[in-house]
Amino acid sequence: GxxxxxxxxxxxxxxxxxxxxxxxxxxxxxxxxFWYVQHLNEAPKLLLKSSTDNKRTEHQGFYATLHxxxxxxxxxxxxxxxxxxxxxxxxxSEPTQVVGQxxxxxxxxxxxxx
Amino acid sequence: ExxxxxxxxxxxxxxxxxxxxxxxxxxxxxxxxxYRQDTGHGLxxxxxxxxxxxxxxxxxxxxxxxxxxTQEDFFLLLELASPSQxxxxxxxxxxxxxxxxxxxxxxxxxx
Numbered sequence: 001g002x003x004x005x006x007x008x009x010x011x012x013x014x015x016x017x018x019x020x021x022x023x024x025x026x027x028x029x030x031x032x033x034f035w036y037v038q039h040l041n042e043a044p045k046l047l048l049k050s051s052t053d054n055k056r057t058e059h060q061g062f063y064a065t066l067h068x069x070x071x072x073x074x075x076x077x078x079x080x081x082x083x084x085x086x087x088x089x090x091x092x093s094e095p096t097q098v099v100g101q102x103x104x105x106x107x108x109x110x111x112x113x114x
Numbered sequence: 115e116x117x118x119x120x121x122x123x124x125x126x127x128x129x130x131x132x133x134x135x136x137x138x139x140x141x142x143x144x145x146x147x148x149y150r151q152d153t154g155h156g157l158x159x160x161x162x163x164x165x166x167x168x169x170x171x172x173x174x175x176x177x178x179x180x181x182x183x184t185q186e187d188f189f190l191l192l193e194l195a196s197p198s199q200x201x202x203x204x205x206x207x208x209x210x211x212x213x214x215x216x217x218x219x220x221x222x223x224x225x
Contacts, residue, residue, distance in 0.1 A: 004156075009154075032211060032212075041218070042218060043204070043215075043216040043217055043218045043219065044157070044204070044216045046214070049212060049213070089156055091156075091157075093211055095211075098162065098164070098170070099144075099145050099164075099208055099209075099210060100145045100147060100162075100206070100207075100208030100210075100211065100214045101147075101159060101162065101172075102159070102214060104157045104158070105156050106155060106156045107156050
């Protein structure tokens with residue numbers, strides 16, 4: 001079956017530094033990849049969704065590029081802010097699956113310090 | 115913005131108890147979902163529905179029932195709650211493959 005792997009459980013950084021959160025996946029078909037962000041006591045919200053292979057997508061200063069050759073969709077930001085502290089989930093959806101049926105990674109908590 | 119409202123936000127019940135979690139969406143979306151979130155597992159799909167009266171099983175359905183009474187309302191039922199069902203439960207809705215909208219969650223504790 002499908003799977004999504006996020007290798008870091010916790011990433012701690014000082015504000016202003018760059019960050020990369022890893023996401024790799026396994027699937028039979030050509031998937032859509034997503035990043036969801038969940039702030040404390042809030043609902044998960046869509047941050048980014050993949051475009052075509054090797055094309056970068058950006059939103060709110062975050063960016064990610066789908067690389068089918070390496071089955072990756074890493075999330076990056078050039079300068080993190082305190083407000084970026086949250087739980088980040090990578091997720092995939094296959095065209096053959098039910099609309100909105102997502103397979104999630106285990107999540108990476110990003111903690112930004114002043 | 116799309117709205118998904120869950121109730122209650124917190125619930126404590128005893129082992130063997132009967133619990134119903136409620137969800138209402140005002141997005142006119144066809145699809146609704148129940149996920150559970152546990153540390154180290156991310157979110158896992160319990161049940162989903164693509165319209166009133168429809169129910170489909172997800173990846174972790176054991177011990178759960180669900181019912182979609184209207185386009186707007188989707189309920190998750192735990193008829194014999196167990197401590198292993200202590201979790202954070204999210205309801206969500208979607209109209210297409212591009213985005214899923216989540217509620218704020220219900221924290222359920224089974225003691």
